[in-house]
Amino acid sequence: MKHINIFIICLVSVTAVSLQEAGAVEFRKGAPVTIHIDSSEWEGVAMAAENLACDFERVTGVKAVFGDDAVITAGTLGHSDIASFLTQDEKAQLEGRREMYLMKVDDDSIIIAGSDMRGTIYGIYSLSEKIGVSPWYWWADVPVRQYDHIKIENGTFTDGEPAVQYRGIFLNDEAPCLTGWVKNTFGTDYGGHEFYAKVFELLLRLKANFMWPAMWGWSFYADDPENSRLAATMGIIMGTSHHEPMARNHQEWVRRRDEYGIWDYRTNRQVIDRFFTKGMERARDNEDLITIGMRGDGDTAMGGREGHDDEYVPNDRDNMKLLENIISNQRKIIRKVTGKPADQRPQVWALYKEVQRFYELGLKVPDDVTILLSDDNWGDVRKLPDERERQRKGGWGMYYHVDYVGAPRNSKWLNVTPIQNLWEQMQLTYAYGVDKLWVLNVGDLKPMEYPISLFLDMAWNPSSFDASNLLDHTRGWCAVQFGEEQADEAARILNLYSKYSGRTTAEMMDCRTFDLASGEFSSVCDEWLKLETEALRQFLSLEPQQRDAYRQLILFPVQALSNLYEMYYSQAMNLDLAARGDDAANYWADNVERCFARDAELMRQYNKEMSAGKWDGMMTQKHIGYFSWNDNFPADRLPRTERVESFEGGCSFPADSRGFTAIEAEHYFSAGASEHTRWTVIPYMGRTLSAVALMPYTESTDGAALRYRFELPEGTGSVKVHVIVKSTLAFNGSGHHYKVSLGDASQTVCFNERLNENPENIYSVYYPTVARRVVESIVELPARGGWNEIVISPEDPGIVFEKIVIDYGGYRDSFLFGDESLLTKAPQH
């Protein structure tokens, strides 16, 4: 942003702060504001002013009125009397500029002057944002804070001219989410003008000027004739997507295919030319940007079949010749319809997929046509013009994706574009002279709110961003949505969300994506969990009216992916444990089911509860169960798990590469009880999994023993056996004993004879031990490589066993006595 002069906005919630000397315009709660718009002004400006009037109601409680004795006057040079409010110098600053405004604040008036219609509109919405209305107030339910006083200090302000001429979005891949939501919200089976009015308003508030409408099943032009008129009136320049030439929606062809015949210029040229001509006639009098060129039927190569690109046999040379012919004819139609040379009407030719290869092979298009480059759908640009190419008159554009349908997998569900990736490639794009058209594929629009803002802000002024200040943008955006106090934390979470979600997509991910054995998988899950905790903490710290916005912009995506990661991790754990016969696998199988159900529940909350159900249908994208890029499966699919039969004992521990084997007491190979007793697992007891005790404590322990089986590496000569028991005191007066045997050797341990308050014990042994709540005793016994069995026999009742560590050289002290070693489990016969 370029400050021509000092411009300070001071939002005071209770009483006005007296600003030193400087004059200011002040708005007060409940006091109506008057806006003046000249009668000769563009209708689009009047519509923006009407929105501003409503914004004042959101902030002060009273809608602004229109009249002559106005505080706010907005107008476009040449379309109103606004020039009379400007100095010669100010006029000179505006004249001939593109989409620029000046805002003059002077004690009792605010003058917004635009160099053209959109300049004025952007100025108006700029004032909206400054009184506290987020561009996302409707599309993300960002609450508008009411103030008693708002002061806007004297000064003159402008955002300058945009760096990129056409800046906009592409609503794409709009089923089921956008389609369903529009049906639920507007009652239409298509995107009609009520819907597009909301989209256009958002774009203008974001200082965009361009869009490609949704075109999977919808036809912008044909569905609702008001659509096109509304765009022109409000100031949005429409285009058609990269494979829809001559201002026609592909659906216009599809719906009348019986009548039109085949979409093949080789064989059906006359019909297609007529089809093109009608599009051009319809677009003749507006600003719409004409897409030229041609691809096959649908979003596929000429000669290919939509959805079957992998079967396509390229036929480049023939296609190139045909394409040159097509473009030549399209230009003739343009000339004929507009009555002017073709180069007078802006056109764009998209180098998408195979079309880029045609260009590289030498296919030429007229110099006035903008060539639209693209990324690889994953955020890396495929081609940039070299110095010579940059000279072309029509310039260059970039078609960039934050939503994608195609190979290897769709990314339609959540935003998966790291902030840094978008910035890095778009700054590269701009550095290579691509500044005619930037268009962003945003899927259903939600939940791509932040990438849309970032992309469009970069399109306005790419040079203001660099690696060190990039996240200031994120923070500033969060401040607009959640307030200054919440901005740092919200931005931190949003940035980490974008980073983590960019590692792989929900659609690509499965239980093998991350490495289980090295702990990588649990690590990434824990990162998500931490992020979710932090998002939940922040959620609770917000005022209730902020929570819907926070949920959709931050909390939901974080929770959804945190849960998905837990689900696939649980699947990985399940399959791994099941393969070893460990019935702990069943816990993880249950957890897969819990996560799968929670995924659906989170989606349901987004659709049905958040914002009182305003976004019903917007979050219905499948994302679990892909096996190809195509999402033609009926519903999310529960990941496969395996169940293992549960039984007691039977655990064996293969040698552990860490150099020690850690065994939870309940994972014995076999257990023999004494008369009237039972080896009893006490779930959750102790530092890690559980504890095991011979109960009841009033019976004799004669003959009772726990046996543990483990393998030792060849060459082992002895082991240190660490037995960890609960710090039971010698309540029997004589202490508690157990015997540890391995082969022929054995040793008896009394672990609590000094756990008393006698002077010689109290400070040295007793206090430190009782506070640890466990006693670790170490017994060294001879052992040999291969399979061994250790026998632990209690000699007094009341001993609670927690863990056994067999150290053959690698163990180092740790509070939890090491993660348990991997076990295999098989019934004893």
Added chain:
Amino acid sequence: MKHINIFIICLVSVTAVSLQEAGAVEFRKGAPVTIHIDSSEWEGVAMAAENLACDFERVTGVKAVFGDDAVITAGTLGHSDIASFLTQDEKAQLEGRREMYLMKVDDDSIIIAGSDMRGTIYGIYSLSEKIGVSPWYWWADVPVRQYDHIKIENGTFTDGEPAVQYRGIFLNDEAPCLTGWVKNTFGTDYGGHEFYAKVFELLLRLKANFMWPAMWGWSFYADDPENSRLAATMGIIMGTSHHEPMARNHQEWVRRRDEYGIWDYRTNRQVIDRFFTKGMERARDNEDLITIGMRGDGDTAMGGREGHDDEYVPNDRDNMKLLENIISNQRKIIRKVTGKPADQRPQVWALYKEVQRFYELGLKVPDDVTILLSDDNWGDVRKLPDERERQRKGGWGMYYHVDYVGAPRNSKWLNVTPIQNLWEQMQLTYAYGVDKLWVLNVGDLKPMEYPISLFLDMAWNPSSFDASNLLDHTRGWCAVQFGEEQADEAARILNLYSKYSGRTTAEMMDCRTFDLASGEFSSVCDEWLKLETEALRQFLSLEPQQRDAYRQLILFPVQALSNLYEMYYSQAMNLDLAARGDDAANYWADNVERCFARDAELMRQYNKEMSAGKWDGMMTQKHIGYFSWNDNFPADRLPRTERVESFEGGCSFPADSRGFTAIEAEHYFSAGASEHTRWTVIPYMGRTLSAVALMPYTESTDGAALRYRFELPEGTGSVKVHVIVKSTLAFNGSGHHYKVSLGDASQTVCFNERLNENPENIYSVYYPTVARRVVESIVELPARGGWNEIVISPEDPGIVFEKIVIDYGGYRDSFLFGDESLLTKAPQH
């Protein structure tokens, strides 16, 4: 619980469900209930009935009234006409029983008959709980749900007799929390009768009958004469703590020490005997349990100094002789004051600390005296009677702790007692015949809510608990506090909280408690984080009026410990990184400060925001910065951290025992840029830490290089260098190259020449790679053991470096290319 007959309560929120045939008593919203209490009834019963009347208001909206034509009639055998409502058989069931009630529900009446005063009271509160009022409704703000209809099916019900005769709590260590809260709430500098009325009510609702009052700075008997009268009236049997003999508060001596002189029976016997006599006179006509014996001045050994137990030189034989003499004199006083043999008045002698040793050394007390054993303050019992000892007439008691002040460290802040530990030791205690008195040290009472319930429920019927059904109690308790739908998850979290918090206490913990290097420390932090996430999720799923209860019973303790673990982990990370000169240490130092501040903020929320500030002062316990058991430090102390000066480069990587060295691109040893460029760190970019690129991309890369220093184990002959870059496409048409050099050898890599949509690449290379967003290239180069330097030189602009892995035998593929190896950092000179 023992069901004499079918008893079903059916809570119906909207319409009454017609129960098959069975009759029932029904209460309706808004319809007043009448209760009958005979005029000759105990006052304590009338008080409980008054509370029941208020409970009806909580549930039906209308307070119950008292009158003759009553639905509910409650009374005590021998103190009312209640017998006239019972059959001969029912009377026989009650007569001679201790604290037992029968509840008869019969179409239009509920009869509650008690064998004695407390039996009737327990019956009354049992009805309260059954209409949906938690015993914790006031002490934990558990909301009472209103119903349109409540039906209680016909039948007769009883809880039977309690297994343990005296069951209660000890309010202890009551400063600063309880003391501050009482001051804020009741305006008194002591616990007065308004405060104790709330405590007594809670105890009776929990079917307890006994307590030791707080005695640090308060004097139950002296502070407010109403206290003792109220206890007797309401039905609570008072005792004095283990070192306050003869029904006197230690404060009564302390406050008049000038007058009384020294607390030494050897030299000041007459004064002390008079002191004892006054206590006995005061207690003559109530049920209070008389503590006998004597310890030193305050909670210390005779001859010791309070707070200086470690300096105490034992003098056992002399003290034993003195103690026998003291007890003999105390018994004389009892006989004299009561006018009956001493064995007619229940007495207790506590074997606490050194006193247990006196017993073991042979000190004898009369057979009618109850001997009170104790745990080690950490939940393990020190001694249990053998079969012979069990025969003593006075029986045995257990003094058990869930709050503790003493060595090695206090545990005064939060509950740190695992559910399993409490159960395991108390079932042991009961199995060894200790059933006369169970008293639980509960500190400030809050936040020990669940252990109090569990302990008192076990005291009523210990045999009903076993290892497999223990957590049913937790679940049932959660169902009472949070409702059936929330009970499973709340109980799961409460159990895990108790387990994790029992590993070590907040006061014991520091940055060395868990092992950092093995990942143990981060693992336990992640467990806490997961628990916090789950608690937060549940918190949000609750109805708003349930949230205060959930916060105090579950969410706050989880969040407080989760944060504390993160703080000490951050400190461990800080000190570890700082020792290696890594300025990442500073992030962790900041995080220690954030966590420290958050700890205070969580406490503030508990005191000031939760329940609208009702618990102001209750959560003010210091818990960070202990260096001895004593908490005589002015305030929580920020853990020590170290700051490291930040500078670019200088990173060296010692050989990594994993067999590979993983290096984040920004951790170079040195970096040389080309003209007009700068090596730019892009924070957060890429899969792990960040990315590094030579910017701007429009300048030549001539001469630019990144250098990485690392050590190789002796014997290394070659290494595989994995270079991970962002999957930048060949936007320049010719591809992007970098050179990797090690010593004299080098190799040039073009990592993106096949990243295009040409048919031979698109499905095999392009799609899989772009979706991964990184390209990993592997270069094998000769190398030698010792320090090496690798040089990476970009030959085209636009390459973004993410990570370098030097594999000398141990690397296995993983998505994030391995955790970074440990580095040391030193400025280059």
